[in-house]
Amino acid sequence: FSVQLLIELQRIGSTTIYGNLNKIILATKRWSLLDTRLYIKVILEHLQLKDLTSTICLELKSIYHCLWWFDDKNYCGFRIWSNTKGQIDDNIDNNDEEETIFDWNMIVYLPRVVQDYFETIMIGFARSIYDRLRDEYKEATSITQTNLPVKVLEYCRGLFTDELYQQLMSVTNQIERKLTKSDFDSTLPTPLSSTSPALEFVKSVCCLLFLLHDMHDDVMNLRRDLLKLLKLSEYSEMTTTNLSSLTSFVVPQLVCSNCNHYRDIDLYREINSTIDKDSDDEQYRQYQYTCNQCHTPYDQTVIEQYLINHLQTLVLENVLQDATCNKCHFVRNVYYKIYCDCGELYQNLHTTALLHNTCIILTQIASKHQMAALQQQIQFLNRLNHWNE
Numbered sequence: 001f002s003v004q005l006l007i008e009l010q011r012i013g014s015t016t017i018y019g020n021l022n023k024i025i026l027a028t029k030r031w032s033l034l035d036t037r038l039y040i041k042v043i044l045e046h047l048q049l050k051d052l053t054s055t056i057c058l059e060l061k062s063i064y065h066c067l068w069w070f071d072d073k074n075y076c077g078f079r080i081w082s083n084t085k086g087q088i089d090d091n092i093d094n095n096d097e098e099e100t101i102f103d104w105n106m107i108v109y110l111p112r113v114v115q116d117y118f119e120t121i122m123i124g125f126a127r128s129i130y131d132r133l134r135d136e137y138k139e140a141t142s143i144t145q146t147n148l149p150v151k152v153l154e155y156c157r158g159l160f161t162d163e164l165y166q167q168l169m170s171v172t173n174q175i176e177r178k179l180t181k182s183d184f185d186s187t188l189p190t191p192l193s194s195t196s197p198a199l200e201f202v203k204s205v206c207c208l209l210f211l212l213h214d215m216h217d218d219v220m221n222l223r224r225d226l227l228k229l230l231k232l233s234e235y236s237e238m239t240t241t242n243l244s245s246l247t248s249f250v251v252p253q254l255v256c257s258n259c260n261h262y263r264d265i266d267l268y269r270e271i272n273s274t275i276d277k278d279s280d281d282e283q284y285r286q287y288q289y290t291c292n293q294c295h296t297p298y299d300q301t302v303i304e305q306y307l308i309n310h311l312q313t314l315v316l317e318n319v320l321q322d323a324t325c326n327k328c329h330f331v332r333n334v335y336y337k338i339y340c341d342c343g344e345l346y347q348n349l350h351t352t353a354l355l356h357n358t359c360i361i362l363t364q365i366a367s368k369h370q371m372a373a374l375q376q377q378i379q380f381l382n383r384l385n386h387w388n389e
Ligand SMILES: [Zn+2]
Pocket: 256, 257, 258, 259, 260, 261, 291, 292, 293, 294, 295, 296
């Protein structure tokens, strides 16, 4: 159904940046607030007329300038209109009061001071580009392009080489000298053994800067130099895998029993807690996941059952995977054989790393939410694989 909607949007020529069952983000190619709102209004009216999409209830939520979009958990931009406060000054087209939105979830596990560095530097950079762009467009009445104008791009390049480059080099150097692995938040069960705050900082910074497609080469150079500072090769594996992908656990489309609203919920990152009876004691802290529309707690047994099933699937995949011979590269054809015909030991195609990491994350979730059955399963797996030793 929602796919139909996206196809229809594409057919009438709009550029979709992101869409899920709850929200759609469009690049409107327009700068002025008035133009944008008209444009959206036309689209919404068009969708109402179509048979397939007329039953979908859509409304304009907010309008951004200069949105840097990585994914739905990592983005920043300048919100110039939002329907919660926009009702009052409906007819005024002023962009003086934009709001800086900075939601960059991949840095949550970094030490606080590193997060602050990241935020200050990156917002500063984005803000400079935005201000320059606003000057550029001040006189223009209608703009129909999404790429940066040449002048702004030049300015952006200059800013990058003259300021940002130096700034990032010195900050990275400082982080590397002052912070070690032990400065990571210890309540986060990330496999942090092979990384450092400085490396994670560099990875997150580059992730954001790579969103400037026109400057890909410059960012590549910056990345190489920053990694050189940390004495790492730009090609080594630990510089490319992003830690943040391990620090989340998403249950797709969980339905609220009260209001039927459904959404993807990140069990790992979403932490809601209430403390019982005026006591600050950690022991009485209760964690629960709640619907973000009506705030009813989700049925925890449903979540637990989902997690157990997920774990079972991973175990099954692990057990049923192919084994190959290292020497002649044939896949094992008889299930119980340990040695290949050539005399070599068969090797599993995949390691148990994914299963192990999943167990680490689920342990944290299970103990916080007192999911006893899940905890038992994980303990069993830990014993079986000698992961505790
Ligand atoms: Zn609900």
